Amino acid sequence: MSLADTQRLIALLATDASLRTQLLSDPLAVAARYGVDAKTAQTLAKEIAEEIERFARSLIGKRRNEVCKLLPRTKRVLGNCFDDLFRLYAKTTLPNGTKKHLQDAVQFADFLHTKLAAEKQIPLWIAELARYEASWLEVRTHPCLLIRGFRALTKETAHLEANPSLNPALRPRRTLALWLRLPGKERIYHTYLTLF
Numbered sequence: 398m399s400l401a402d403t404q405r406l407i408a409l410l411a412t413d414a415s416l417r418t419q420l421l422s423d424p425l426a427v428a429a430r431y432g433v434d435a436k437t438a439q440t441l442a443k444e445i446a447e448e449i450e451r452f453a454r455s456l457i458g459k460r461r462n463e464v465c466k467l468l469p470r471t472k473r474v475l476g477n478c479f480d481d482l483f484r485l486y487a488k489t490t491l492p493n494g495t496k497k498h499l500q501d502a503v504q505f506a507d508f509l510h511t512k513l514a515a516e517k518q519i520p521l522w523i524a525e526l527a528r529y530e531a532s533w534l535e536v537r538t539h540p541c542l543l544i545r546g547f548r549a550l551t552k553e554t555a556h557l558e559a560n561p562s563l564n565p566a567l568r569p570r571r572t573l574a575l576w577l578r579l580p581g582k583e584r585i586y587h588t589y590l591t592l593f
Contacts, residue, residue: 399432402431402432402433403433403437405431406427406431406433406438406441407441409431410441410445417445420438420441420442420445421442421445421446424438424439424441424442425438425439457483457484457487460483460487460492460498460501461479461480461483461484461487463498463501463502464483464498464501464502464505465479467498467499467502467530467534468502468505468506468527468530468531469530470526470530471506471509471523471526471527471530474523474526475519475523478519482509482513482519483505486504486505486508486509490504490505490508492504496538499534499537499538502530502531502534503531503534503535505527505531506524506527506528506530506531507528507531509523509524509527509528510524510525510527510528520549521548521549522549522550525547525548525549525550526550528545528547529545529547529550529574532545532574532576533576533585533587535576536576536577536578536585537578537585539578540578540579540580540581540582541576541577541578542575542576542577543575543576543577544573544574544575544576545573545574546571546572546573546574547571547572547573547574548571549570550570550572550574550589570591570592571591571592572589572590572591572592573589573590573592574587574588574589574590575587575588575589
């Protein structure tokens with residue numbers, strides 16, 4: 398093993414994603430192939446893994462910040478739990494397409510509702526508040542008629558502007574909400590009906 402071999406391997410790792418993957422999965426095989434000792438290969442693998450982890454945390458943080466802006470009421474009621482729940486969601490979901498932040502917000506709201514509220518890890522009314530906010534985002538992105546049913550939404554939670562003390566006295570009600578945005582128009586028409 399020489400310094401030149403180590404430098405050549407580092408240069409290749411900087412430009413070859415498949416070699417980085419090989420190094421992470423089998424550092425000893427890469428060491429043998431490129432003439433470096435096992436300890437150097439294992440050190441490089443550890444450094445690459447740590448750098449990838451730092452980069453991944455940075456990307457998740459950027460995604461979370463964008464979703465906070467798009468779901469401000471949900472962020473407000475979840476408080477510090479929002480960050481932990483978003484990290485849990487981000488481990489399994491990566492948006493694609495041109496409107497990634499909007500898609501991320503809608504998918505996060507769906508995650509809160511279908512996974513966490515269903516498993517009773519968060520109150521249903523918080524998950525439904527997230528779905529309500531996400532519905533506005535869906536209609537804003539393309540003209541449509543959207544009708545959603547909610548099992549635990551009240552006028553108070555739908556229009557939450559200040560951080561309440563999460564008052565359990567808010568009686569959940571079944572609500573039917575309707576959004577309409579016509580093609581070529583910016584205005585969104587919205588109404589909801591509390592069923593009982």
